[in-house]
Amino acid sequence: MTPAARLSAAMAILDRILGGTPAEQALVNWARASRFAGSGDRNAIRDLVFDALRCRRSHAVLGGGETGRGLILGGLRTAGVDPAPLFTGEGHAPAPIGPEDAGAAPTGAAALDLPDWIFPQLQQDLGDDLAPIAAAMRHRAPVFLRVNRARSTREAVQAELAAEGVETRPHPLAETALEVMTNPRKVQTLAAFTEGRVELQDAASQAVVEALPLTEGMRVLDYCAGGGGKTLAMAGRAKLRLFAHDADPRRMRDLPARATRAGVRVTLSQSADLDRQAPFDLVLTDVPCSGSGSWRRAPEGKWLITPEKLENLLKIQSDILDRAAGLVRAGGWLGYATCSLLTAENRGQIDAFLARQPGWSLHQDRRLTPLDGGDGFYVAVLQRNT
Numbered sequence: 001m002t003p004a005a006r007l008s009a010a011m012a013i014l015d016r017i018l019g020g021t022p023a024e025q026a027l028v029n030w031a032r033a034s035r036f037a038g039s040g041d042r043n044a045i046r047d048l049v050f051d052a053l054r055c056r057r058s059h060a061v062l063g064g065g066e067t068g069r070g071l072i073l074g075g076l077r078t079a080g081v082d083p084a085p086l087f088t089g090e091g092h093a094p095a096p097i098g099p100e101d102a103g104a105a106p107t108g109a110a111a112l113d114l115p116d117w118i119f120p121q122l123q124q125d126l127g128d129d130l131a132p133i134a135a136a137m138r139h140r141a142p143v144f145l146r147v148n149r150a151r152s153t154r155e156a157v158q159a160e161l162a163a164e165g166v167e168t169r170p171h172p173l174a175e176t177a178l179e180v181m182t183n184p185r186k187v188q189t190l191a192a193f194t195e196g197r198v199e200l201q202d203a204a205s206q207a208v209v210e211a212l213p214l215t216e217g218m219r220v221l222d223y224c225a226g227g228g229g230k231t232l233a234m235a236g237r238a239k240l241r242l243f244a245h246d247a248d249p250r251r252m253r254d255l256p257a258r259a260t261r262a263g264v265r266v267t268l269s270q271s272a273d274l275d276r277q278a279p280f281d282l283v284l285t286d287v288p289c290s291g292s293g294s295w296r297r298a299p300e301g302k303w304l305i306t307p308e309k310l311e312n313l314l315k316i317q318s319d320i321l322d323r324a325a326g327l328v329r330a331g332g333w334l335g336y337a338t339c340s341l342l343t344a345e346n347r348g349q350i351d352a353f354l355a356r357q358p359g360w361s362l363h364q365d366r367r368l369t370p371l372d373g374g375d376g377f378y379v380a381v382l383q384r385n386t
């Protein structure tokens with residue numbers, strides 16, 4: 001495909017997404033209907049689509065409208081590329097630029113690519129850091145690996161990957177973290193990945209697990225396990241008796257295969273099993289949240305979250321904390337994590353929990369933002385006194 005034809009394809013996919021189709025589904029549908037496109041085309045179009053979703057507001061203003069065409073035009077103008085030589089209308093190229101394509105300079109929340117309703121809340125919670133954080137979230141996230149220390153060392157994995165043309169560097173956020181500097185799309189094809197020496201995992205997500213007081217032999221429950229990213233990261237820290245649970249057990253369907261690859265044993269627990277399996281030495285609650293810390297990785301979430309959805313999430317988070325707390329033994333630990341930047345979902349939840357449940361104390365908490373290099377995350381570690 002020519003560069004101009006790729007732009008046309010990205011515009012059509014973006015129009016579908018703006019019409020309500022999830023981005024991954026819109027990309028898959030397009031690829032199935034476009035067998036002529038090679039992997040280079042598909043990757044380039046995917047990048048165009050996700051770049052546009054990250055910067056949806058500013059690109060729409062700069063590109064003359066919130067349409068696929070407006071978003072792509074706005075993206076070219078942001079990058080300082082003259083669109084006229086690409087927008088020729090010839091072959092599969094987009095139609096020539098007309099007066100209706102005129103854009104303007106975005107200002108305020110639009111310039112930072114944030115929804116208006118959440119802007120004041122983020123300003124209050126992040127202060128002067130908001131502008132650089134929002135700017136960071138307008139760009140692609142780095143690719144990070146977690147080294148499975150049960151299988152290898154960071155140095156050995158680095159050398160193994162380098163021999164395959166994948167350069168990495170250690171990242172200070174976690175002792176297990178490597179940032180991929182070249183050929184990120186190759187990683188999942190390599191033996192280091194298929195044989196469980198590395199997993200793809202954000203560095204801040206790894207830092208969350210490093211904050212947990214895990215020691216050999218503990219009985220540990222990952223209460224919101226999802227695909228098991230943190231379950232496996234916990235297994236890499238110490239030899240544990242691990243249990244994984246999720247309100248939607250289908251989200252754990254890949255976990256058994258991932259655990260086998262990593263050489264880890266995990267018991268999948270249904271909700272009805274938990275009271276029988278309790279008490280646990282440590283329960284991690286990696287709760288559902290606004291996702292505001294990972295908007296550069298999952299940019300659709302930025303535009304889908306609403307005040308009503310946030311309110312609903314806050315209720316789910318406090319219910320999860322209360323339920324999980326009841327599964328921890330006296331003297332044991334409760335970990336609470338979000339990939340949110342909002343105080344209401346982070347320290348606000350912990351302060352409210354401690355007010356509701358006097359038998360607990362806060363051992364430590366930490367907020368990470370994209371300015372630390374990885375996604376935005378929050379982790380709190382609480383101890384049960386009685």
Ligand SMILES: C[S@@+](CC[C@H](N)C(=O)[O-])C[C@H]1O[C@@H](n2cnc3c(N)ncnc32)[C@H](O)[C@@H]1O
Nearest residue numbers: 224225226228229230246247248251286287288
């Ligand atoms: C942030 S994701 C977990 C990600 C996962 N820990 C990881 O590292 O890959 C939150 C998970 O919580 C689950 N969840 C939502 N409500 C829940 C509830 N009330 N109890 C337990 N899990 C819940 C969701 O299905 C989702 O898989």
